[in-house]
Amino acid sequence: MSFYDYLQQVNWDECRLSIRSKSKTDVECALSRQRLTLNDFQALISPAAEPYLEQMAQRSMQLTRQRFGNTLQMYIPLYLSNLCSNICTYCGFSIHNKIRRTTLTLPQLNAEIAAVKKMGFDHVLLVSGESEHRVGIDYFRKIIKQVKSQFAHLSMEVQPLDQHEYEELIDLGLDAVLVYQETYNPVTYAAHHLKGKKQDFRYRLETADRLGKAGIHKIGIGALIGLDDWRTDSYHVAMHLDYLQRTYWQTKYSISFPRLRPCAGEFQPKSIMTDRQLLQLICAYRLFNPDVELSLSTRESAHFRNNVLPLGITSLSAGSSTQPGGYTDDRKLALKQFEISDDRPPEQMEEIIKQKGLEVVWKDWDRSLNASF
Numbered sequence: 001m002s003f004y005d006y007l008q009q010v011n012w013d014e015c016r017l018s019i020r021s022k023s024k025t026d027v028e029c030a031l032s033r034q035r036l037t038l039n040d041f042q043a044l045i046s047p048a049a050e051p052y053l054e055q056m057a058q059r060s061m062q063l064t065r066q067r068f069g070n071t072l073q074m075y076i077p078l079y080l081s082n083l084c085s086n087i088c089t090y091c092g093f094s095i096h097n098k099i100r101r102t103t104l105t106l107p108q109l110n111a112e113i114a115a116v117k118k119m120g121f122d123h124v125l126l127v128s129g130e131s132e133h134r135v136g137i138d139y140f141r142k143i144i145k146q147v148k149s150q151f152a153h154l155s156m157e158v159q160p161l162d163q164h165e166y167e168e169l170i171d172l173g174l175d176a177v178l179v180y181q182e183t184y185n186p187v188t189y190a191a192h193h194l195k196g197k198k199q200d201f202r203y204r205l206e207t208a209d210r211l212g213k214a215g216i217h218k219i220g221i222g223a224l225i226g227l228d229d230w231r232t233d234s235y236h237v238a239m240h241l242d243y244l245q246r247t248y249w250q251t252k253y254s255i256s257f258p259r260l261r262p263c264a265g266e267f268q269p270k271s272i273m274t275d276r277q278l279l280q281l282i283c284a285y286r287l288f289n290p291d292v293e294l295s296l297s298t299r300e301s302a303h304f305r306n307n308v309l310p311l312g313i314t315s316l317s318a319g320s321s322t323q324p325g326g327y328t329d330d331r332k333l334a335l336k337q338f339e340i341s342d343d344r345p346p347e348q349m350e351e352i353i354k355q356k357g358l359e360v361v362w363k364d365w366d367r368s369l370n371a372s373f
């Protein structure tokens, strides 16, 4: 039994209608509970919950401070390669886009590591396109030990791998893997993944199961907001989280909520999520699950990030570049996956976080402490 099997019993349209049909009474009932059900989560992301945003935000902030203290963890993405064998309609790295392709060599990687360390980061997220032969397991084997020797916490957002490959990378120092399903609607998924291994909806969906079985420390999940109805996709993320926590209870979890950004190509999002709706979703995740880490990237604007960061977020990127070599080569090359929105440097971000009464954490303390005892 995997989450794929679980999902066979769930009907997308019924979920969508159920969320839409929630009433004020359902929202108030959800807000009155200590432990929320998936049905309560539906109420909190429904249109009926929009007038309760202030109440949700207060509760979300309180739960976050209770569970995570007055801290925010900082991380930075490090792009290894923009090679990709897939076509995803929304992504600048798609094989049919005419951009310059590059993969970091070991000396280039070392230069990027030095640049990122200089900015103060001790938590790095390695990112690459999906090119099995050029940026696959052999490449990861070569670089992971080297990267891990420089950082307290190492996450990856790369092509999905088999369980035994994850086991090997965990032994080499891998702490966390982020794998977003993009959309949990198989029909929409097929319409946006037109070529390559990523077309296999089931293999991607079962990645978190393989990671759980491999014994990874942390798994990040999420949907790409804008591909389909954001409420229904976000409800599927909550179901996925609930399933994973029950099945692989030793693992920690994080959720991201990337909204589609402009990129090379002509893609336009199907559904637009407003800032208020994104805040509603962040609060709903927190109320549903006080323990889950919630991560906000530089896709979002400075204004939005400033306002929401005390309300439920637990980790934040800053100073990000979405192109391989972006921290050491400041030429404006057309190598990026997407345009970032908040380009403030980490030290400025740190100042803003402190002004909000929060402390910046540059490494994953839990994992570091576990390792030292």
Ligand code: SF4
Binding pocket: 084, 085, 086, 087, 088, 091, 092, 093, 094, 095, 128, 129, 130, 198
């Ligand atoms: S989303 Fe990932 S797999 Fe799809 S084209 Fe972009 S980098 Fe490749």
